[in-house]
Amino acid sequence: MNLKTTRLILALILSIFLAAVVRADLKWEQTTLDLHPAISDKQAIGHFKYENVGKTPVRFKSVHTSCGCTVAQTQKDQVGPGEKGEITATFNIGGRTGVQVKNVTVETDDPAHAVTVLTLKATIGQVLEIQPTFVYWQGGEEPKAKTIIVRSGKDVPIKKLDVTSSSPDFAAKVEPGSAPGEFNIKVQPHETNRAIVATLTIKPDYPANPPQLFYANARVMPAPATQ
Amino acid sequence: MKSSLARQALVLVALAFLPAIAEAIYFRDRVSWQAPVPASEMVTVAQARAWGDNAIWVDARPDEEFARHHVPGAILLNEDRWNELLPQFLAAWSPEKRVIVYCSSQSCNASSHVARRLRDEVQLKDIFVLEGGWEEWLKSKK
Numbered sequence A: 001m002n003l004k005t006t007r008l009i010l011a012l013i014l015s016i017f018l019a020a021v022v023r024a025d026l027k028w029e030q031t032t033l034d035l036h037p038a039i040s041d042k043q044a045i046g047h048f049k050y051e052n053v054g055k056t057p058v059r060f061k062s063v064h065t066s067c068g069c070t071v072a073q074t075q076k077d078q079v080g081p082g083e084k085g086e087i088t089a090t091f092n093i094g095g096r097t098g099v100q101v102k103n104v105t106v107e108t109d110d111p112a113h114a115v116t117v118l119t120l121k122a123t124i125g126q127v128l129e130i131q132p133t134f135v136y137w138q139g140g141e142e143p144k145a146k147t148i149i150v151r152s153g154k155d156v157p158i159k160k161l162d163v164t165s166s167s168p169d170f171a172a173k174v175e176p177g178s179a180p181g182e183f184n185i186k187v188q189p190h191e192t193n194r195a196i197v198a199t200l201t202i203k204p205d206y207p208a209n210p211p212q213l214f215y216a217n218a219r220v221m222p223a224p225a226t227q
Numbered sequence B: 001m002k003s004s005l006a007r008q009a010l011v012l013v014a015l016a017f018l019p020a021i022a023e024a025i026y027f028r029d030r031v032s033w034q035a036p037v038p039a040s041e042m043v044t045v046a047q048a049r050a051w052g053d054n055a056i057w058v059d060a061r062p063d064e065e066f067a068r069h070h071v072p073g074a075i076l077l078n079e080d081r082w083n084e085l086l087p088q089f090l091a092a093w094s095p096e097k098r099v100i101v102y103c104s105s106q107s108c109n110a111s112s113h114v115a116r117r118l119r120d121e122v123q124l125k126d127i128f129v130l131e132g133g134w135e136e137w138l139k140s141k142k
Helices: A003-022 B002-026 B045-050 B063-068 B079-092 B110-120 B133-141
Strands: A026-028 A032-035 A043-052 A058-065 A070-074 A084-092 A098-108 A115-124 A128-131 A134-137 A146-152 A161-165 A170-176 A182-189 A196-204 A214-220 B055-059 B098-102 B127-130
Touching (some): A043 A115, A070 A098, A128 A214, A134 A146, A182 A196, A196 B079, B098 B133
Parallel strands (some): A134 A214
Antiparallel strands (some): A026 A043, A043 A084
């Protein structure tokens, strides 16, 4: 490497260093948060903390979320040098299950970090895993019982399930499954000569207060039209 | 001459790897959790329209967006109110019909989530995700 090239590289490094020193700089404590809301929680809330470690103020131009189920709020529009704050992201769990990843895109007037993507990863624990959540019979099919398998979630101590059918046209019976925390719900229509539908309400003995209800659906399809 | 060229090429390749490795380490927590929807489970607006009455349209967007406008005849089924909305979808479903799930760019991956749950939890077949979602359907009307 000749002298000219060495000088050029040094100048480049120096300019990058100087640019870093004088600019506004919003430093985030974490840009990814892992949340594990409790089973009864309706929301998962993440606090993305920041500090302006630069020499000039930083203004938030926009904050938007990747999904209507998540709302993000800033405490202030402008952050002075040395100031701290946070952006609060509230994720409404609704009927979601499993791992949910939601992004919050923050746009500032800091040219070096104009856009920052904050990621909220919520792992929603499941009390029950129900499979399938729907059983059906074709019109005229033999009205044999069909099985819905219900498994307790990880570390969820369920010993008993109560199942009720919204329609007297279906019988639902709970039997122990092949493993601890597993149950078989045998669902059977009394007849399949007419279209009927029912919602099965499944109530485990945990959590007791407040109790959580789960649902499965059963239906006898209309008999095929005869020509 | 040749060995010098080869050495320079190797150095360049090694240098190219450095930022790639650094990026992989820096973004290690930002892997995509959304598995892409396989092409066989996607459907274009033209294909979906051609199915006519043999298809059920499912709107996976939030209630407010559905209330503003939706594909005519579409059934609302979103994850905000999954348990409440599922029975009305199942009442309209029949085994011979295909199901087309759509969302919009504002409701992220809602359609792929809803389609996955219909396949895995409800155990239905012939579930498709609309390519380009609501915006693409709107474009096709112009």
